Amino acid sequence: MNTAMKLGSYVLGLAVVFGGALGVGKVVGPVGTQPAAEDHAAMAAPTASASAAHGEHATEQVQEDTPGGLQVSENGYTLNPITTTIKPGEPADFRFAVTGPDGRPVTGYEVEHDKKLHLIVASRDLTTFQHVHPEMAPDGVWSVKLTLPKAGPYRAFADFAPTGGSALTLGADLSVAGDYQPEALPKQSRTATVDGYEVTIDGELTPGRSSKLTLKVAKDGKPVTDLQPYLGAYGHLVALRAGDLAYLHVHPDGAPGDGKTEAGPEIVFYAEVPSTGDYRLFLDFQHEGEVRTADFTLSAGERPQVPEPEPAPSAHGDDHSH
Template sequence: MNAATKLGAYLLGLAVLFGGALGVGRAAGPVATPPGDGHTASRATGHGSARPAGGDTPGGLQVSANGYTLTPLPVTIRPGEAADYRFTVTGPDGAPVTGYQVRHDKRLHLIVVSRDLGHFQHVHPVLTGGGVWSVPLTLPSAGAYRVLADFAPTGGDALTLGADLLVPGGHTPKPLPRTGRTATVGGYTVTLAGDLVPGRAGGLTLMVSKNGRPVTDLQPYLGAYGHLVALRAGDLAYLHVHPDGTPGDGVTKAGPGIAFQAEVPSRGDYRLFLDFRHGGEVRTAAFTLTAVQATGAAPETAPGGHGDHGH
C-alpha cells in the first residue's frame, strides 16, 4: 500500500466508524427484551419507582428498550464549541413521543458523560415541536461520549436509554480517578459515607462543607437537596439513586448531610456524581467508589484495580 492508499483506507475507516455511530440510533428498532433470569439482583433504581430498562438489565446500556428508541439527530460537535444537540424518543408505534411525565421537576433528564468518566454533564433539554428534544451542548474535548436519557412516557414506565456521541479529533483518555471519599468543587468539600454493596440497597450520605464549616442551607434542586447519579466503570450502566426525604417534608434538613438509597448490580468501580445547589449555583462533586461484597456473604476475591479500596 502506498501512502495515499493507506490514507484513503484510514479515512474510509473513519467514515465507517463515525457514519456507523450516527446511524445507530436510526437503525436500531425496538428490540425484544430478554427475560430476566430471576436471580441477578440488579435493582437499578430510576427516578421514581420504575424498573430499569430491559428487566434486570441496568439502564442506559441500550439505545432501545420496551419499544422505545432513542434517536439522536445528526450533528457534528467540535470540541469547545456549542452545538444544538437534538434527539427524539420514538414509541412502540414508531412515532416520536410527545407526552412525558414530570419526574424530579423535569420531563426528561439527560446525562452526557465521557466514556472515560472524566467529564459529566446533567442537562435538561426542551421539547420542541414534533417530539424533538433540543439542548445546547458544549463538550470540552474530542472522544467518545455517552448520552443517557432518563424519562417516563405518559402512561408508561420510566426508563433510561443510552446512545453514543462521538466528537471527532485527537483524544487521550484518562484513567478512572482514584477511589476516594472526599471531593472538592468550587470551594466546597463533600465527603461520602456508606458503601455500595452489590444486590443490596444501602444508604449513602454526602456531607457538604465550605471553608471547613458544614453547609446547612442547601437549596432544593430537582425536588431534593441533591441529585446523585452512579455510573458503572467499564460500561456506564446508569444507576439513578433515590434521595431520602424531600425539602419541606418537615424531617429532611437542608444539609450538611444529603442521604440516598443506592443499589448496584455488581462488584467493581462506580463513578458517583452529586449535583447540589447552594448560593444559587449548581455544582457537581464526583467520587470513585468500589462496590464490595458484604461481610459474611459468599466469599469473593477482592476486585483488582487502581487506587485505594480501603474504607
C-alpha cells in the same frame, strides 16, 4: 499514544447492561448474580420480576433481567440522535427524539423531578459528566446546547417516563472528532472539592443490597445547612460503572418542605449496585443559587452470600428405613 478519531456522526450502541430511572434507590442488573430483596423503594424502571429463591430458577431470572441505561431501544421506545457533528470545546445544538412503539416521536411525558426528561452525558473514561435539561418542540424533537470539552467517545442517557408508561433510561453513543487519549479512572477518594466546597461520602457499595450513602457538604470548613432545592430534592446522585457505563440515578431520602428533611449538611441516599467493581459517583447540589457537581470513585465489595434453603422435612419418619 494518541488514537486518531475522525468521526463525523454519532454511533448508536446496543449494549445490554443495566441502568435505572428517576426515583429512590436501586438497580437490579445482570452480571450473573442474584439480586437481594429491596430495603427501599426501587427506581421506576422496567425490570423483570423478583428472582426465584434458588437453583436454576434464580440463574434464569438474572439472565432475563435487562434493565435500561445502555440500551438504545426498550419496550418499543428508541432514542434517536439527530445532530451529526460535535466539535470539541464548541457549543452544539444537540437535537434528538424518542420514538414510540408506533414509530413516531413521543410528545407526551410524565413530569419526574420537575422535568419531562433528564439528559446525562458522560465521557467513556468517566472524567467528564453533564446533567442537562433539553426543551421539547411540539413535534417531539428535543434540543439543548451541549459543549463536550474533548475529542473521544461519549454516552448520552435519556431518563424519562412516557405518559401512562413505565420510566425508562435509554442510551446512545456519541463521538467527538479529533485526537483522543483516554484518561485513567480517577483514584478512589471519599472527599471531593468544587468551587470552595468540600463534599465527603460515607458508606459502602455492596452488590445486591441497598446501601446507605451519606454525603456531607461544607464550605470554608463550615457545614452547609442551607442547601437549596434542585429539581425537587437537596441532591441528585448518578453512579456509572467503570468499563460499560452502566447507569444508576437515585434521589435522597425525604424532600424539601416535608417538615423533617434538613437542608444539609447531610444528604442521605440508598442505592443498590448489581456487581463488584469500580463506580464513578456524581452529586449535583445547589447552594447560593448555583448548581455544582462533586465526583467520587468508589469500589463495590463482594456480593453478600445468600444462605442455601433448608431441605424440606421427609414425609416419612426418621426411623423408617428402606
